[in-house]
Amino acid sequence: MPELDAVLQARLIQLERRQRHRQPISGQRFDGVYVKRDGKSLVSFSCNDYLGLAQHPEVTAAAHDALDRYGSGAGASRLVTGNHPLYERLESELAQLKGAEDACVFGSGYLANLGVISALVGPNDLILADKYIHACMLDGAKLSQATLKRFAHNNIEHCRRLLTKYRPTCENCLILTETVFSMDGDRAQLDQLSELAGDNDAWLMTDDAHGLAIVTSAPTDVMMGTLSKAAGSYGGYVAGTRQLVDFVKGTARSLIYSTALPPATIAASIAAIKVMQREPQRGERALALAKLFSSRLELRSAESAIVPVIVRDEKRALDLSAMLEANGYLVTAIRPPTVPESTSRLRFTFSMLHDETDVQSVADLLKEHLACEL
Ligand SMILES: Cc1ncc(COP(=O)(O)O)c(C=O)c1O
Numbered sequence: 001m002p003e004l005d006a007v008l009q010a011r012l013i014q015l016e017r018r019q020r021h022r023q024p025i026s027g028q029r030f031d032g033v034y035v036k037r038d039g040k041s042l043v044s045f046s047c048n049d050y051l052g053l054a055q056h057p058e059v060t061a062a063a064h065d066a067l068d069r070y071g072s073g074a075g076a077s078r079l080v081t082g083n084h085p086l087y088e089r090l091e092s093e094l095a096q097l098k099g100a101e102d103a104c105v106f107g108s109g110y111l112a113n114l115g116v117i118s119a120l121v122g123p124n125d126l127i128l129a130d131k132y133i134h135a136c137m138l139d140g141a142k143l144s145q146a147t148l149k150r151f152a153h154n155n156i157e158h159c160r161r162l163l164t165k166y167r168p169t170c171e172n173c174l175i176l177t178e179t180v181f182s183m184d185g186d187r188a189q190l191d192q193l194s195e196l197a198g199d200n201d202a203w204l205m206t207d208d209a210h211g212l213a214i215v216t217s218a219p220t221d222v223m224m225g226t227l228s229k230a231a232g233s234y235g236g237y238v239a240g241t242r243q244l245v246d247f248v249k250g251t252a253r254s255l256i257y258s259t260a261l262p263p264a265t266i267a268a269s270i271a272a273i274k275v276m277q278r279e280p281q282r283g284e285r286a287l288a289l290a291k292l293f294s295s296r297l298e299l300r301s302a303e304s305a306i307v308p309v310i311v312r313d314e315k316r317a318l319d320l321s322a323m324l325e326a327n328g329y330l331v332t333a334i335r336p337p338t339v340p341e342s343t344s345r346l347r348f349t350f351s352m353l354h355d356e357t358d359v360q361s362v363a364d365l366l367k368e369h370l371a372c373e374l
Pocket residue numbers: 108109110111134136178182207209210226227228235236
């Protein structure tokens with residue numbers, strides 16, 4: 001066997017032993033909340049299409065129309081020839097939605113975080129990041145080469161102590177958090193963080209990937225988000241002042257050196273935002289279903305459309321996920337390194353298209369099994 005393969009084979013065996021080998025499984029979404037896997041239809045509680053817009057007729061019609069008119073690909077990066085006029089419309093819709101002066105759309109949320117963070121701060125600067133921020137914020141922080149310190153999750157006092165210790169020797173300081181935490185579904189304490197940032201000459205950047213249209217958050221200096229979840233489309237964005245957007249458009253490497261989004265994807269996002277604004281009850285219903293589930297399982301009341309059921313052990317999470325799948329529900333087990341050690345979990349996400357009966361049934365089934373295991 002060639003040497004590379006031998007090394008990789010040994011690593012794969014290690015991952016397998018620790019129940020950490022991950023592989024994508026084929027699955028086809030249909031009718032909003034269903035997934036077909038191996039010919040079997042499952043009700044999915046593992047999708048971030050919270051408002052059911054990915055297959056909404058207005059959204060797909062807009063994408064079809066743009067596909068027919070403009071073709072499948074953008075052909076170049078935004079700064080070369082890929083900057084389709086649809087970008088301008090989407091960015092102005094996003095700016096309005098976020099209560100910002102302007103917005104800049106990236107190829108994905110991942111690319112937005114990489115590009116924005118590394119454009120805003122550098123080696124002489126400080127980043128203070130919540131321990132639970134998403135991997136792509138963390139990757140952006142590492143790429144920036146700024147001094148990176150993590151504060152305990154949602155612990156304002158810890159963040160304050162780190163500011164006192166490290167802020168005086170750094171030129172600029174960026175605080176990173178999420179509005180709604182992706183694996184825990186809880187919310188950041190933005191009022192307190194904003195005040196702390198203001199008092200310490202620091203900038204506050206929020207990742208609103210899971211908050212958009214579900215919860216309302218106070219504006220912050222740098223508001224990042226994605227179009228791949230509640231908007232049911234694809235792409236990332238940052239919103240803020242005109243200067244911020246101007247600067248980011250000209251300097252963020254993940255925007256400059258990557259091909260622009262396909263026009264059909266931009267058109268889908270514009271249509272999705274229109275439905276999102278016209279029908280706020282979509283987000284309200286997703287949140288209400290999450291609350292119904294959390295109360296049925298006697299968990300802390302849901303603060304967003306994400307509810308984790310933390311079972312600690314990797315194998316237990318996998319076994320419970322398999323049990324739910326055998327009963328017609330798709331709920332993916334989330335394990336380290338996506339979540340901290342000993343916090344493996346089932347991560348439930350709720351869509352406004354879910355049926356109350358399904359939400360209650362899956363909660364009751366899980367409750368029964370968790371009780372049996374005790
Ligand atoms: C909190 C958070 N930020 C950013 C991203 C990345 O967004 P995208 O999927 O658009 O790359 C995700 C999701 O994958 C996320 O959960």
